[in-house]
Amino acid sequence: MTKDLTSGNPFKIILLFTLPLMLGNLFQQFYSLADTIIVGRFVGVNALAAVGATGSVNYLILGFVIGMCNGFAIPIAQLFGAHDDSDLRRHVANATWLCIAWGVGLTVVTVALTRPIMELMQTPADIIDGASTYIGWIFAGIPFVFLYNMVSAIMRALGDSKTPLYFLVLTSAVNIVLDLVLIINFNMGVLGAAVATDVSQAISGVISLIYLIKKFKILHMTRDEWKYSRSTCRRLSAMGLPMGLQCTITAVGSVIMQWAVNGLGSSVVAAITAAGKTQNLLACALESIGTAMATYAGQNLGAARLDRVRSGVKSSYIMVIAYSVLAFIALHFGDVVIIGLFLDTKTEVEIVAMARDYMFWNSLFFIPLGALIVWRYTIQGLGYSTLAMMAGVAEMVARTVIGLVLIPVLGFFGAELANPAAWVAACLFLYPAYLWTVKHLENRLLAGHLAMQHSAVGD
Template structure:
């Protein structure tokens, strides 16, 4: 099989493979968070806490819609990884073509619907009236640019499925630099307010998506489509939707809980909204390691299940766990020692002392539960990589229920402190489902695939023996 710029995760030491595959992903995610830092810092410092709250108030509805799109992009990449692990080039190309067609149609549909409905969604979330117009002007542009977002995530998902975790990072870094420059130009010099930040994000996503697509077209011989590859099969399309949409719905189901929490926080006032926005931005920086390990496990599990190597999935999970647990301890220590100083990048502690205090409390409580978050990420993506996207969706349901209970009962009773425990409660609830689910599915796959693998080995042995004779 032609393997230019690809990486086979079905052979070699799992720990080494996990680290080498995750490292470029982590670098890209950290850089992405860096430009998100700059984006938030520019809004907070130059436009003020109210504008920061306006952008922050869109976070949950943004996750609700964009998460659905990112979910189906990730889902469509799973059969590509499995076909690659099985060394079936024709199947790889067929899956890539169907992924491109489905992503194009779904992104246009969701982009149009979300753009038209953004303001009613913000009103349903109890967004404070004084920031409603600013929030709407920001999120409307983000939603209109959903096809740009999907282009990058579809292309990068294809590349990662083939073992290339570096190329998406290169274009992500380039896009991040463009985003920073455009933020400065559009917000500070052009006076575009929060809409400038949204335009900068859209343009940077388009650049990174086009870059990844050009690499796919020019440098991957395995993806040179033939006329037969480009035939769209309704049956195959349904099959891929059956994998991709449950992943998208999982993101959206999880986001519903986040919307409920945002609704309850919005009711606490602008200071609480600004505090959660700043703390969430900083927390996302610390969560990059979990996201990188999770994406690695999705590809690792997908390729090895395609190669029918279930034991390697277990080994990969142990390797990801070891790396993640060490990191959880380090991250919590950094938050305790330097969290307030890092929050100062977004908040002027002199002018907004109350916002700073609330944000630091939110950050500390969430960091104390990073271990449950680690397993939410790596277990769920591993299960999805094995092909059980519908099963993993129930973890999102558990998160939604936990956040909803906190929003409806704990926040009214305990105020901002109650909101701080929304994410930890969701992570713990999801883990209570994911742990037994993972062990059961791995055991089931082992029993189903091992006899087939042994039969293949025996058949190969007979062929070798005949050739020798």
């Protein structure tokens, strides 16, 4: 079930590792995408806007959870590459304790603060009740988000990117069926969409955990390996917290953007919701390449093969450019069809026009988006999560400036510029950071090699 990424052609290895990740991310997007499509088509524009108004807050919290789980998996990937199985199991066990503690704490806090958060974001009065209901129930499912993403991150760290996909196919189908039943048959509206998402995530997490326990013999632990270790938790947190905070910091800018967009009215919120869901779906491939690079970089660092890391990054560039061009062309010819999944294109003409413009400006900058994702995940895989987190600060600053300065002046066009500006700002930081990280590690490895030679000569 495990896979060693430290040998073989980098382009082929990364591509084959990426494809299951991409399909998995696509199906994971179906959780929220199905909610949005079914709510927009069967409940109405206000319900669509209510779900969309929670997007940035959703990413603020759940992005932290997912980022932290991915961060916990980086030392596991490095230990797998170094073939230190006992310490690997100890890290898996302590990652479990950390996830339980964070899951309980975040659920209690976020559910209690749901309504005040939506009020603080000046959510329009005609959608605030639906928005609070939806996001409150989504937050209630945080423990299941932790469960699935931690199990999946462990599988990827051990080189298995296919198995999480199989579970997501099943649970995405469950989510869509539950959406249809709860929203259409039981007329539960946005509450039905949130409950369907929670149940689907619970199924995905439990099945994945059972599979992990039964099939990955490398993780069969002794009682001693299950014990809490302060030093191990410290190492896991040093990776996980910066990656979680990176998502949170990035999301702060998105929250400010959402606050500014909410002030433009529910029609604009609905347009950006439809366009944003489409953008997230198309960006899955880019995120998957980045996720693959995190595991690839981590394993090759463990094997002291930084030359393969450089080759892997170059291979990823080729994938990013090719995909970005294809995605732009697909959107150019198919944007109305895609928007039609969310809205009635014949009656909501103004909203459709705004959504098309928003998608055009965002898809035009997919290449810098892909580049920043590759650099960021590679840096994280090499163990420099805090450095990668600083790119989130650049994104946050760019979105904050757009939200507070340009949107009041330019209106909707200012909102269209927010993501491209954030992506370019992050690239300006991440590329030099990537070059420095690899060079710094190469020097450390060289120094260690020379020290070993000197010690051998002395002996």
